[in-house]
Every structure is written in structure tokens, then in C-alpha cells.
Amino acid sequence: xxxxxxxxxxxxxxxxxDRRPSPxxxxxxxxxxxxxxxxxxxxxYNTRDVLPRCLGPFTEAEALAATCWxxxxxxxxVNRSELGNLGLTLKQERAIVAFLRxxxxxxxx
Numbered sequence: 001x002x003x004x005x006x007x008x009x010x011x012x013x014x015x016x017x018d019r020r021p022s023p024x025x026x027x028x029x030x031x032x033x034x035x036x037x038x039x040x041x042x043x044x045y046n047t048r049d050v051l052p053r054c055l056g057p058f059t060e061a062e063a064l065a066a067t068c069w070x071x072x073x074x075x076x077x078v079n080r081s082e083l084g085n086l087g088l089t090l091k092q093e094r095a096i097v098a099f100l101r102x103x104x105x106x107x108x109x
Contacts, residue, residue, distance in 0.1 A: 016103065042097055051067055054070045055068075
């Protein structure tokens with residue numbers, strides 16, 4: 001069963017996706033914590049297959065500055081039919097981020 005599950009992981013809910021313990025707390029997004037902002041996550045899903053691959057291990061900030069993305073960890077499991085070349089404008093990316101921020105509520109456990 002291991003080959004059938006290569007690269008798979010559970011995807012969490014988007015509820016409170018931008019909620020943080022304090023305004024200065026840094027979030028970590030994606031299964032490996034690579035992304036530190038919703039803006040970067042949305043930009044990645046929009047441009048992953050458009051921008052070139054980074055040459056070497058780049059941080060999120062370095063990749064954004066160099067307009068490239070690192071290679072996927074498991075190439076065989078990359079979703080190429082729904083993500084990677086969405087053709088969104090910067091204004092549309094910002095609108096998605098603004099919407100994602102509305103998913104935070106006042107729930108306190």
C-alpha cells in the first residue's frame with residue numbers, strides 16, 4: 001500500500017486559516033510549512049506551472065524574489081489539472097486572500 005499513498009496527506013479545513021495567537025506570529029502553511037503567508041500560497045497555486053524551477057533550496061522569500069518555485073517533493077502526486085496555471089491577476093489573487101481571511105471567527109476552545 002505504500003506506493004499508492006506516496007506523497008498523500010490530509011488537508012485541514014480553511015476555518016481560521018489566518019488566525020494567529022498574536023499579530024506578530026508567523027503562520028506556516030502547506031504540509032511542510034514552506035509558505036509563511038496566504039499571499040504566497042495563493043500565488044503559488046496560481047503560478048506553480050508558469051514560473052521556472054528555482055535552482056537550489058530557496059526559502060519562500062527567496063523564491064518570491066527570484067520569481068521561481070522549488071521542485072515538488074513528490075513529482076508523481078502534483079495536481080496539474082486544477083492548480084498551477086490559474087491565470088489569475090494580482091487583483092484576483094488579493095481578492096482570494098481577502099476572502100480566506102473572512103473565514104476566521106471568534107471561536108475560542
